[in-house]
Amino acid sequence: xxxxxxxxxxxxxxxxxxxxxxxxxxxxxxxxxxxxxxxxxxxxxxxxxxxxxxxxxxxxxxxxxxxxxxxxxxxxxxxxxxxxxxxxxxxxxxxxxxxxxxxxxxxxxxxxxxxxxxxxxxxxxxxxxxxxxxxxxxxxxxxxxxxxxxxxxxxxxxxxxxxxxxxxxxxxxxxxxxxxxxxxxxxxxxxxxxxxxxxxxxxxxxxxxxxxxxxxxxxxxxxxxxxxxxxxxxxxxxxxxxxxxxxxxxxxxxxxxxxxxxxxxxxxxxxxxxxxxxxxxxxxxxxxxxxxxxxxxxxxxxxxxxxxxxxxxxxxxxxxxxxxxxxxxxxxxxxxxxxxxxxxxxxxxxxxxxxxxxxxxxxxxxxxxxxxxxxxxxxxxxxxxxxxxxxxxxxxxxxxxxxxxxxxxxxxxxxxxxxxxxxxxxxxxxxxxxxxxxxxxxxxxxxxxxxxxxxxx
Numbered sequence: 001x002x003x004x005x006x007x008x009x010x011x012x013x014x015x016x017x018x019x020x021x022x023x024x025x026x027x028x029x030x031x032x033x034x035x036x037x038x039x040x041x042x043x044x045x046x047x048x049x050x051x052x053x054x055x056x057x058x059x060x061x062x063x064x065x066x067x068x069x070x071x072x073x074x075x076x077x078x079x080x081x082x083x084x085x086x087x088x089x090x091x092x093x094x095x096x097x098x099x100x101x102x103x104x105x106x107x108x109x110x111x112x113x114x115x116x117x118x119x120x121x122x123x124x125x126x127x128x129x130x131x132x133x134x135x136x137x138x139x140x141x142x143x144x145x146x147x148x149x150x151x152x153x154x155x156x157x158x159x160x161x162x163x164x165x166x167x168x169x170x171x172x173x174x175x176x177x178x179x180x181x182x183x184x185x186x187x188x189x190x191x192x193x194x195x196x197x198x199x200x201x202x203x204x205x206x207x208x209x210x211x212x213x214x215x216x217x218x219x220x221x222x223x224x225x226x227x228x229x230x231x232x233x234x235x236x237x238x239x240x241x242x243x244x245x246x247x248x249x250x251x252x253x254x255x256x257x258x259x260x261x262x263x264x265x266x267x268x269x270x271x272x273x274x275x276x277x278x279x280x281x282x283x284x285x286x287x288x289x290x291x292x293x294x295x296x297x298x299x300x301x302x303x304x305x306x307x308x309x310x311x312x313x314x315x316x317x318x319x320x321x322x323x324x325x326x327x328x329x330x331x332x333x334x335x336x337x338x339x340x341x342x343x344x345x346x347x348x349x350x351x352x353x354x355x356x357x358x359x360x361x362x363x364x365x366x367x368x369x370x371x372x373x374x375x376x377x378x379x380x381x382x383x384x385x386x387x388x389x390x391x392x393x394x395x396x397x398x399x400x401x402x403x404x405x406x407x408x409x410x411x412x413x414x415x416x417x418x419x420x421x422x423x424x425x426x427x428x429x430x431x432x433x434x435x436x437x438x439x440x441x442x443x444x445x446x447x448x449x450x451x452x453x454x455x456x457x
Contacts, residue, residue, distance in 0.1 A: 016093070016094070016096070016312070018172070019094070019172055019308065019309060019312035019313070020094075020312060020313060020316055020318060020321075024309070024321060024324045024325050024328055025328060027309055028302075028305055028306045028309055028325060028328060028329060029305070030305075031172060031174050031305035031306070031308060031309065032174075032301060032302040032303075032304070032305025032306065033174075033305070034174040034175045034177070034178035034179075034305075035169060035174045035177070035178060035301040035302070035304040035305045036297075036298055036301030036302055036305070037178050037182060037301070038165075038174070038177060038178035038181045038182055038301060038304075039297035039298065039300050039301035039304070040294070040297055040298065040301065041178075041181060041182040041185035041186065042181055042185055042297065043290075043293050043294040043297040044185065044189065044294065046071075046290060046293065047290050047291070047294060048188065048189045048192050049064060049188075049192060049206045049209075049210065050064045050286070050287060050290045050355065051354070051355055052192045052193055052196055052206060053143075053147075053196070053203050053206050054283070054287070054355045054356050056143075056196075056202065056203060058279045058280055058283045058356060058359050058362060059137075059139045059140050059143055059279050059283075060143045060202075060203050061283040061286065061287070061355065061356060061362075062137070062140045062143075062279045062282035062283040062286060063136070063140050063143035063144040063147055063203060064147065064203075064206075064286055064290075065267070065271065065282055065283065065285065065286025065287075065289065066131065066134045066135055066136045066140055066144045066271055066282070066286075067131075067134070067144050067147050067148050067151060068267055068286065068289065068290075069134045069135070069263075069264040069265075069267040069268050069271070070123075070130065070134060070148055070151055070152070070264070071151055072260050072261070072263045072264035072267065073119075073260070073261065073264045074119065074151070074155050074158050074159060075158070075162065075260050076256065076257050076259070076260030076261045076263075076264065077115050077116070077119060077155075077159050077257070078112065078116075078158060078159040078160075078161070078162025078163055079162055079166065079253065079256035079257070079259075079260060080250070080253035080254065080256050080257035081108050081111050081112045081115060081159065081162075081163045081249060081253055082108065082112070082162050082163035082164075082165065082166030082167065082253070082256075083166055083170075083252070083253045083255075083256040083391065084108065084248075084249035084250060084251070084252040084253025084254070084256070085104045085105055085107065085108025085109075085111075085163070085166075085167065085249045085252075085253070086105075086108070086166040086167050086169065086170030086171075087170060087252050087253075087307070087311055087391060087392060087394070088101075088104045088248060088249065088252055088394075089101040089102075089104045089105050089167065089170055089171065089232060090170040090171065090307075090308050090311030090312060090315070090392075091311045091312075091314065091315035091394065092104070092315070093171060093231070093311075093312065093315070094311060094312035094313065094314070094315025094316045095315045095316070098231075101232060102232055102233040102234075102235075102238045103238050103239075103240050103245065104240075104245065104248075104249065105167050105232040105233065105234050105238070106233070106234050106235055106236070106237075106238035106239045106240075107238075107239050107240045107245050107246060107249065108163055108167065108249055109160070109163060109164070109167075109234050110239050111246055111249060112159050112160050112162075112163035113156060113159075113160060115159055116155050116156030116157070116158070116159035116160060117155075117156050119152070119155040119156070119159070120152055120153060120154075120155040120156055123148075123152035123155060124149075124152055124153070127145065127148055127149065127152060128145065130148070131144045131145050131148060133268070134267075134268055134271060135267075135268050135269075135270070135271025135272045135274075135275060135282075136271070136275075137275045137278075137279060137282065139279055140279060140282065143202075143203045146202065146203050146204040146207070147203045147204060147206060147207045148207070149204065149207060150204065150207030150208050150210065150211045151207055151210065151211070153211060154210065154211040154214050154215075157211070157214045157215050157218050158214050160218055161180070161181070161184075161214060161217050161218040161221055164177075164180075164218070164221040164222060164224075164225070165177045165180065165181060165221055167230070167232055167234070168180075168221070168224060168230060169304055169307075169308065170307070170308050170311060171230065171231050171232055171308065172308045172312075173224075173229070173230065173231075174304070174305060174308075176221075176224045176229060176230075177221065179220065180217050180218075180220035180221035180224070181217055181221075183216060183217060183220055184213040184214055184215075184216045184217030184218075184220070185213065185217075187212070187213040187216055188209050188210055188212075188213035191209035191212060191213060192205070192206055192209045194209075195208050195209045196209075251396050252391070252394065252396060254396055254399075254400050255387060255390070255391045255396065255399035255400050255402070255403040256391070256403070258400050258403040258404040259387065259403035259404070259407075262403070262404045262406075262407040262408050262411075263407050265407070265411060266407035266408075266410045266411055266414070267289070269410070269411045269414050269415065270285055270289075270410075270414055270426075270429075273414050273415065273418045273426055274426060276418075277365075277423050277426075278361075280359060280361040280362045280365060281365055281423065281426070283356060283359075283362050284352065284356075284361075284362045284363075284364075284365035284366035284369065285365070285366070285369055285426075285427075287352060287355045287356070287362070287366050288352070288366050288369045288370050288373065291344075291351055291370070292370075292373055292377075295337070295340050295344065295377065296380060296384070298333075298336060298340075299333045299336070299337065299380055299381060299384050299385075300384060302329060302332070302333055303329065303384055303385055303388040304388075306325050306326075306329045306385075306388070307388055307391070307392040308392075309321070309325050310322055310325055310326075310388075310389065310392035310393060311392050313325070314392065314393050314394075319453070322393075323449070323453070326385065326389055329381070329385050330381050330382060330385050333380075333381035333384075333385070334378055334381040334382075336381075337377050337378045337379075337380050337381055338377075338378040340377060341374040341375070341377040341378055342374075344370065344371075344374045344377070345370075345371050345374040348366075348367045348370040348371050348374070349363060349367045351370065352366035352367055352370065365423070365427065368424075368427045369426075369427040369428075369430070372427055372428045372430070372431040373430050373431050373434070375431055376430075376431045376434035376435050376438070377434075379434055379435065379438035380434070382438055382441050382442055382445070383402070383405075383406055383434070383437050383438055383441045386402050386441040386442070386444065386445040387399055387402040387403050387441070389445070390402065390448075391403075395448075398444060398448070401440075401444070402440070402441050402444060405436075405437045405440050405441065406433060406434060406437035407433070409433045409436050409437055410429060410430060410433040413429050413432055413433050414426065414429045417429045417432065
């Protein structure tokens with residue numbers, strides 16, 4: 001466990017005052033801007049993998065969709081530890097209890113390292129079985145196997161990077177976290193064609209480029225702690241020996257685990273049903289998922305900017321600012337998503353063609369699925385922010401329910417709708433799931449504000 005730095009026992013007053021006094025309409029955008037950039041860069045380099053790999057052939061394009069489930073699991077573990085330790089530390093900073101915040105930060109980093117190493121070892125041992133479990137076809141299998149080797153190898157690096165990123169973000173230092181992630185993301189985009197084509201590594205080159213770029217991101221993020229640019233101290237001296245600390249981190253991070261973990265399960269269910277219609281269906285729906293992940297990353301990035309505001313102000317009992325932050329974020333992002341839905345509906349065939357212009361079946365399936373999802377895209381702000389709201393306030397079970405709702409509903413729906421309507425049902429499943437998840441999120445959120453908000457001691 002590295003000794004990052006000694007920090008002062010008290011958090012700088014100006015940072016705490018900023019989080020508790022700056023007008024919401026200025027504070028959240030200022031914190032959200034770098035996290036949006038971070039999420040966009042991450043999504044763009046994930047799409048870059050899809051784009052460059054798709055130029056190989058349709059089966060290689062499908063392999064990225066298959067391995068996406070595995071990447072979602074790794075991300076789920078990283079965000080479980082990072083969001084869990086970061087959200088607790090944020091509320092403790094809001095209460096001016098910095099030494100306790102340092103304990104959760106340090107213990108979170110240790111937990112991330114342990115989880116990452118375990119994931120890498122088990123993943124490599126069972127890699128071949130995993131690829132089949134994730135929904136691969138026989139023609140996709142060899143491509144997915146090569147790509148997954150590097151992704152699994154990089155699990156400890158990715159999980160540690162996600163954890164350090166969240167620790168920076170939750171203390172309101174999103175500009176530092178975005179620099180670390182963005183640098184690695186840009187490097188990944190540059191390295192993809194070099195590793196795939198110049199080094200003739202094929203789809204394995206895309207995985208190797210991702211691994212190398214993640215190592216760079218982790219090094220940059222760790223350097224901010226080493227150079228004393230973090231208000232949180234990460235040190236062996238602060239690591240907790242109490243199981244209660246790690247259970248608290250797990251409890252607070254569980255919504256993130258379920259959110260990302262259910263994404264993995266939903267992608268597996270999608271691949272199982274899509275492979276009935278061949279590699280073209282697997283590839284088309286994988287492309288649609290990556291593009292929508294790019295659009296939704298704007299909202300997730302915005303949410304990552306508003307969560308520290310919630311944590312600080314809820315810890316300081318500034319409930320008026322908590323409520324204002326929630327509704328400001330929902331209104332703003334609903335407008336953004338509505339604009340994105342209109343543009344996406346019009347440009348859908350052109351977007352899919354960018355990835356597989358030589359396969360008309362991929363273009364046809366992808367265009368229909370893309371347009372169906374555009375109809376429910378504006379509902380995403382309520383779904384995302386309701387979940388993040390409860391997580392930031394420490395209402396773990398509500399957050400867990402909402403985290404698993406969208407993709408949790410998708411899993412039974414994809415089997416039902418494919419069985420009833422065939423390929424058209426498969427193309428419409430995500431939109432149907434989003435509509436149902438929106439209703440659940442809106443009901444839970446409105447009920448909490450009417451009956452419980454502000455009554456806790």
